[in-house]
Each structure stands twice: as C-alpha cells, then as structure tokens.
Amino acid sequence: MDKRISPLSRIFLIVMFALLYLPIFYLIFYSFNSGGNMYDFENFTFDWYKELFQDTRLLIIVLNTIVIALLSALISTVIGVLGAMMIYKIRSSRTKNALLSLNNILIVSPDVIIGASFLILFTIAGIQLGFYSVLLSHIAFSIPIVVLMVLPKLSEMSPSLLDAARDLGASRWEVITKVVIPYITPGIFAGFFMALTYSLDDFAVTFFVTGNGFTTLSVEIYSLARQGISLSINALSAIIFIVTMLIVVIYYFLTRRGKKSPDLEVLK
Amino acid sequence: MENKTTRNLYTIPYVIWVAFFVIAPILLVLYYSFQDLEGNFSLTNYRNFFTPIYLEMTLSSFWYAFLITLITLLFAYPIAYLLTKLKHKQLWLLLIIVPSWINLLLKAYAFLGIFGTYGMANKFLETIGIGSKQLLFTDFSFVFVSVYIFIPFMILPIFNALDKLNPTYLDAANDLGASRWTTFRRVVFPLTIDGVKAGCQITFIPALSLFMLTRLIAGSQVITLGTAIEQQFLVTQNWGMGSTIAVFLIIFMFIIMFATGTKRRRARG
Amino acid sequence: MKQLIRLAVVIIAVSAILLVTISRLNASQGYSGGNTLTVYNWGDYIDPAVIDEFEKQTGITVVYETFDSNEAMMTKIQQGGTSYDVAVPSEYTIEKMKEEDLLLPIDHSKVPNLKNIDSRFMDLAFDPGNEYSVPYFWGTVGIVYNTKQIDGIEFNSWEDLWNPALKNEIVLIDGAREIVGMGLNSLHYSLNDTDPERLQEAYDKLVSLKPNVRALLGDENKLLMASGEVSIGITWSGDASEIMAENEDLDYVVPEEGSNLWFDNMVIPKTAKNIDAAHEFINFMLDPKIAAQNTEYVSYSTPNKEALQYMPEEMVNDERFYPPPELTDRLEVYENLGKENLAKYNELFLKFKME
16 A cells, blocks of 8 residues: 555554554453453343443433533643744743743643642632533643644744745734644644543543533543443443544545645645 | 734733643642641651652652653654655554543553453463463553553654654755665654654653552552552542642652753754 | 634534533433432442432432542542532541531431341441441451462461462552551451551561562452452452352452451431432432342442341352351451551551552
C-alpha cells in the first residue's frame, strides 16, 4: 500500500498497533463469554449485550459521559488556544516559563488533589454538584494539555510569515484567522483529542465533583470493582469502541473527500 | 481603532482559568500543608517529608518516571516517524489515540489476564522457548503498562513536529553528503526537539503521580508520589501530609519546567 | 479554519441532541420527579429488584449513587452539595462521621423491623444503642486458599502464612488496618493495639513475611483468586463467599488467633432531605423476606436473624460465613484509634510495602 517505508519498519508498526489494541480485543473477546468472568471462556453468548440494552440507567450514564467529553473538549480547546496565543506573545522567557509551569500544575497534580480542591472550590462558590460542576472541572483539567499541544506549533511559526501577512495589508483578525489558525490546526486537533481522552478516562476528579444523581461511566465502573465487574461493562466497552472506530474512519474519509493532496491541506 | 484593552480581551478566559483552577487550588494545598493532624499551624509535615522513608519514595518515584519516559520516547519517536510516511497518516494517528478512550481500569483488568500465569504473554514466552515467567506484579509489567498508557501522549506532539518538517531540509542534507544518522542527529532531531519536549513533559510529570497502576499492576510494591498522596488523602485522611507531598511535587515540576526551558536557549540558540 | 468551525458545529449539535435524549430518559425513569430518595452505596451492593419493589410499594423514586471507598464517601458528605438520604459506611467510618457530626439519629419507632436483627450485632462499641446506624451486612477477615494448589498445608492460624514453602504465593489486602492488624493478631495482640513497642514487634513480624508476599491488592484480587492465578489471599468474608461460588477449589478460614469483625451499616447523613423516606427505606430493607432476597443477590452475610429462614439452608448452615457465637466472640471490631495512631499504622504499612 505504501512504498515509502521498509518492510522491517512496517512489521514494527504492525506489532506496535497489535500491542496497542491487544487489551481491548481481550475485553471484547470475553464480552461473549457465557461463563461470566474474564479468564475462563465457556460458550459464546450475546446475553451481556441483551442485558446492556435493557439497562436504561447505564444508557443515561453513557450519554452523560459522551456529552461531558465532547463539550469539555470543545470549550477547553477554545480557551486553551487563546491561552497558548497569550503565552506565545510573552517576550520574557522567565515570565513565559513561569506561566507554563502554572499551566502544567493540573497535569502533574494527582487526581485526588484536583478533585478534592475543586470540590472545596465549588462548595465555596455555591455551585450545585452535578452536570455543571463536572463539566467545569473537565474543562479545567483539559485546558493545560491543549496549551501544551498548540504552543509548539505556534513557536514553530516563523515571524516572517506574520510580517509578510501584515505587509500585505492583513488586519489583526485576518492574520489570526487566515494565517495563524490554519498553521496551528494540527496542534488544535491534537489538543482536542487529548482533551477528549482526558475527559473519558477521568475517574477521581469526577467522583469528587459529581452529585445529585449525575454519574459518568468511569465512576460507575470504579464503584463496581468491589463486587466484581460484570461482563456487560465489557460489552459496553466493545460497543463504544466499535462505534468510535466507525465515527473516526467515516469522519476521516468524509472530510478528505475530493481533496487532491489531503495531507498538505491541514498544514496550509 | 484597536487599543490595548480590546486587544487583550481574548486572554480573559485563560486568565480566569489560571486564577480559579490553578492558583486557588495551589493556595488551598499550601494552606493544608501547614496543618498538623489537629488542624493547627505547624511545620511537622515538612519535617516528616525529610525523613528517609519519604526521601526514598521520592527517589524511586523519580527513577520509575525517568525509566517510563525514556522507554516511551524510544518507542514513540520511531512510531511517529513512520506514521508521517504513511498514506493516511492522520487516520493512523487517530487510531493511535482511540485505545486510550477505553476505561483504564478495564484495560488494567485485561492486563491482569494477559500477564497472568496462564495468560497470553506466558503462552507466547513458552512458544518461543523462554518458558513461563512470573510477569504480574513485577517492575517489568509496571513499566510496560505505564508505557502503554503514555505512548499516545508522546506520539502526538512528536508526530506534529515531524509532520511539518520541510522535506527540502532532508534533501539538502542528503545532497551535502550527510549520512542518514547524521541527518537525523543534526537536522531532524533538533527541528523536532519542541515536540519531544512536550511529549516528555506530559509523560514524565504524570508518571510521577501514577497511582492506580502501582496497585493493580505492580501489586503495591512500587510506590510513587501520587500513590502516597492518594493514601494520605483517602486512607489516613491526613490532608496535611498529602498536601505537603503535593507541594513538593509541584516544586519538582517547576524545576523540571525551568530546566527544559533554559536549555533550549543555550543548546539551540 | 472552516474545518475547525464545521467540527465545532457538529459537536454542539450532537451534544444538544444527546442532552435532550438524556432529559427524556431521566423523565421516563422518574428521576426528575418530586418524591425521591437518594441512596449512597457501594457499587452493585443491593439487589436492583429490591429497589423496584420499594418504589412500587411506596411510590418513592430511588436515586442510586455509588462510591468506591469509605473515605471518599465521607469527604463527599462532609462537603455537602448533594442530599444523600441513606448511606452505607463501614463501622470505623461511622465513628469518624459521628465525631464530625455528619449523621442524624435514627428514630427507632419508625424502624420496627429493627427487632429482626440478631442481638449479637446490636449495641456495639462503634455505635452504642444503634443510635445512628443499622447493620446492613457483616463479615470477618480471613484466609482464602486454593486447596488444589496448596497441598498438605492446613490453614488454621495466621502463623501458617509464615511457612517458608509459600514463597511468593500470598496476596495481602492493600489496607493498613487489615495488615498491621494481622501482624498484631498473629502475635496474639489486639488488632486495636496502639502500644509503640508491640506495633514495632508486629512490623518486624510482617517484614519477615515479605518473601512470601506476591502483591498487595484490593478488589481485583477476587478475579485472580477465582482464576487460580493466586493461591492464597487475605480477604474479607464477603469477597471470599463470592469467589468460592465461582471456584470450587477455594476454601475460607478465620484464623484461630482472632481477626476482624466488620459491619457495613445504613445511616442517615446530615445532608438528608427526605428523612421520612430514609426511615421507610431502612425499615423496608430489614424486612425478613426482602433481606433474604437481597442477601442471596449480594452473597454477603446478613445480620437479619429472621431472614435466615427464607434463605437456602446450605447458605445459612455454612459456618465459615455464619460462624457460631463462640467464634465471633473471639473477633474484634476496629476501633477508632484517632488520627495520630492511624497515621502511625499507615507509616508502618508504607515502610512494610517499600521493604
């Protein structure tokens, strides 16, 4: 399919992808186990899937999780890009570093501390725990990762590019929308997907700031651990995984249709 | 037309975020770190931190974080490099990220099965003639699974850096007779150093505070700063000590950030 | 730029659709209605059919929220923000919650079914007169072992774990109280001991166990024991009965030196809004038939004496999970040792783990 890489490299890539997907296929495989556990495969069954579709509570939880992930990723991307631009503009390298360190604190802080301090913060501010508190926290802990993804793209941009645009009479707004944003688009996408990942994976922070009946999938999964995780959770992961894969692939080909040189498009 | 205030309006959301979700929590953590078990102001926690047990833990935490970052980088760089050469590279990149959307606890359970005595990994080792080994609850499995988790986060920034690399530079280096290794060392790597740095930062720093894997995969025999904080907050409910360790974690992070920041000037300036 | 805007529009549209769906679903489940009761419990620690039955009988809608540790639950209740009406903490947490003034007293006149509880489990040190709590499930801490894999070694006491033949076989609980307590018990001391010398002695004893220890785990050990990956585990009886149902080779024993007796209990937190419904719920859960049904689902030991007659005989007669009074007399409930001592326990445990 592609002649630019050697067979050896191709094998390396294949092995890496296989390793990356191995645990997921393991989970999916056992979601068909009638034995009800993850080590002894008895018979093939769809029971766990059937059980899943009858569980409205779980469905609500899944939808909650998706909405929170999408919205928090979107909003944190917008704020993160603005933040990265601000940091980029700072001349003094000391201030820049200080701000970057502040930016990174939420990445380094253990989830429990973030969760507990956000909980205290929301209590002081009088924010009801539930959808909004969870959304706010997810936005908050995703922003730094977006900044980290966008900033290298910004600093790569050569200043002469901006000067040229200005010399050609572009306004500030035009410089940003026509030159800067298109240039850093890959970074923005990377930031968005990272934010999505953080949000979907988070357990500890969500646990602390949620309430009033609002729950996300990972909180549910963690609290199930005491009693043993049912295989319907495996079934659920399998469905989520396959749907995500489909969306990713379809989205990719839809946006690529009819473009001559797709890979360059993003960069221009 | 554009005065300074309107020009800086765009910074407002980010500044608000820094104030409320970064500085306020830090102040909170600092405040707690000066409280002893009875809630009085004291320096006991700081004194405790400098006892051998916590220092040893800090050291081992750094060692594992370093190991994890290094190995992640060693795998992530070639993967990112090869991905940029593929036809549908953006799609492949997405496919690298998708596995991290499946819940971590579930994947950890899967690894328990894979690395188990009768698991896939051991069957593989037997087939290739090495024979079955105890893999679970060892340093190896801990580092392996950590690398597994961090690798997408490392690949992404490196991919972005490599992807924009101008092919003419490589051609130029080639024309000038540079070997592939020299080209990599003198041209490719320096031009992608920002991506590598971003990748290392988002791996090393969270690796210091990994907590769930230390129990699930390492059987609590590896203890990171994150595990210790977790325990102090949730088990002992000694928020003071937990906050103190967190303060040190934040200080370490500042040091790391400043170190990587100034190096850039000197080495590449 | 266009690409980015398109993506943003798609996300907002999708989110809007999902939000509408969620509120529809919530409405169809009655979650947004008026008369609700919020129950805060461990995940999957109640038979869902029991909740349905309660809803049908009373017309109250139950919102079921879950937590994964006593401490995390306590932090949530402490901070407020959600009105939990009933929670299910373990006994040592109840003492702490009492200290912090987080509980409301239970009005015994509204809980007539309290008479069904075995008197052995009433009026215990952590809550004299059951002023604030009602036992939900109870159990012991002991040794689960795989009779097929461990041949020729009988487990009767903690001491048996120190057998050199068990190198790298044992999985311990990742909990300071449990493990330091085990060390103390093995020396025939109380597991609530706070004497520094005896604690040090227990620590030294534990360190000598280290070669036999493969790992320290939490709930995930159930999976490993059931699959035969791990042959000896220290665990709670509730977990033990669960995995023994899955793997017939496993057996459970409460060591003769003594061990821990634990309780999970229903309480009404300070945050409660629907206090009448909370009492109604607690009383309902103590109904013999309901308790029996719930026990069969959860498979932990019930403190409800009257419920036993509705349960399968082999379950009730199993002395490993329903030990006779002679044995329970030897067991101790964790006492609240105060923060300072707990910190000491924790430090010893941390040192033990890093050995």
